[in-house]
Amino acid sequence: MTETDAGEPPAATTPSLNPTQQRTLDALRRTGEPIVFDQALVTDIRNEVRAALDHFATRLDDGQELFVTKHRIGSVLDCEAHFLAPDEFEWTPATAKGQVAHRAIQLHLGWRGEPSPVELVNEAMSRLADEDRGIGMWIAELGEADLADIRGLSSERVTKFVESFPPLDPRANPVTEAAAQWPVSGPILLRARVDMMIGKPAGAESRKVIIDLKTGRVSPRHRQDLGFYALVETLVRSVPPRKVATFYLDAAEAQADDVSERLLRTAVRRTLDGIDAMVALAAQEREPIKRPGSSCRWCPLAESCTEGQAHLASFDRT
Numbered sequence: 489m490t491e492t493d494a495g496e497p498p499a500a501t502t503p504s505l506n507p508t509q510q511r512t513l514d515a516l517r518r519t520g521e522p523i524v525f526d527q528a529l530v531t532d533i534r535n536e537v538r539a540a541l542d543h544f545a546t547r548l549d550d551g552q553e554l555f556v557t558k559h560r561i562g563s564v565l566d567c568e569a570h571f572l573a574p575d576e577f578e579w580t581p582a583t584a585k586g587q588v589a590h591r592a593i594q595l596h597l598g599w600r601g602e603p604s605p606v607e608l609v610n611e612a613m614s615r616l617a618d619e620d621r622g623i624g625m626w627i628a629e630l631g632e633a634d635l636a637d638i639r640g641l642s643s644e645r646v647t648k649f650v651e652s653f654p655p656l657d658p659r660a661n662p663v664t665e666a667a668a669q670w671p672v673s674g675p676i677l678l679r680a681r682v683d684m685m686i687g688k689p690a691g692a693e694s695r696k697v698i699i700d701l702k703t704g705r706v707s708p709r710h711r712q713d714l715g716f717y718a719l720v721e722t723l724v725r726s727v728p729p730r731k732v733a734t735f736y737l738d739a740a741e742a743q744a745d746d747v748s749e750r751l752l753r754t755a756v757r758r759t760l761d762g763i764d765a766m767v768a769l770a771a772q773e774r775e776p777i778k779r780p781g782s783s784c785r786w787c788p789l790a791e792s793c794t795e796g797q798a799h800l801a802s803f804d805r806t
């Protein structure tokens with residue numbers, strides 16, 4: 489998939505696209521006139537977030553730092569008690585499959601010829617194991633059965649991607665795991681790592697499409713996560729993306745939204761609400777608020793949480 493100077497993806501006329509790839513292309517391609525956001529809007533958003541971060545920073549102790557990610561915003565707005573609970577994350581084949589698959593897709597973008605998904609996953613795992621950090625250290629220690637498990641799970645994901653996406657033209661600057669941070673330094677930093685970004689910058693025209701790859705069910709949280717990505721991209725590059733999309737691999741379907749002033753302003757409000765709560769908890773200004781909801785199902789505090797137990801019981805009765 490690529491875009492010409494006019495912003496039209498020529499892959500639409502490529503005869504070898506299967507129906508799913510064509511549907512993906514139709515969901516992500518530009519429709520209508522080129523989009524150029526008013527620079528006054530971008531400046532206003534940057535100024536608003538900058539002023540809010542400066543104010544929040546005055547409530548933190550000297551040396552206290554806050555990293556703001558889509559996951560942390562969603563978590564603190566869901567239930568503050570859960571947000572503060574010890575992180576029980578551990579690598580397993582199921583939790584590792586996403587990162588391995590993303591690395592394999594990254595290799596796929598630059599690979600000449602037509603490598604099989606298993607070939608890509610094998611190479612991705614071997615490269616990750618060579619990296620002396622994070623998931624790589626964990627993979628390097630695994631036995632054959634766990635390696636086979638990850639290979640199978642990740643290959644399934646890569647296969648679905650390859651079958652669902654049109655070939656991505658390098659001229660459209662497709663990147664996976666694209667990292668962004670704003671501002672460059674300070675006690676509060678917004679950080680995003682986007683599954684996939686496509687689109688070549690062209691002045692102030694919005695051309696980029698941000699894509700989050702998901703398995704499983706549609707959730708309202710997915711759209712909110714994309715709003716955060718669009719906001720960080722706007723803060724970093726001063727050009728909002730053109731479109732944001734969640735691609736559901738199991739259903740082979742993209743749910744895409746055009747980026748608008750409303751989407752960006754909503755993302756600003758939600759992000760600042762989340763940071764406000766994080767700061768209040770970090771500075772111990774108040775007790776964490778419990779908000780029973782879907783996160784009770786995987787909350788490590790659930791057994792001893794009265795509100796969570798009541799919610800889970802009502803959930804079981806429905």
Ligand code: SF4
Nearest residue numbers: 567780784787793796
């Ligand atoms: S069980 Fe539910 S309400 Fe209780 S702390 Fe966990 S997420 Fe919050």
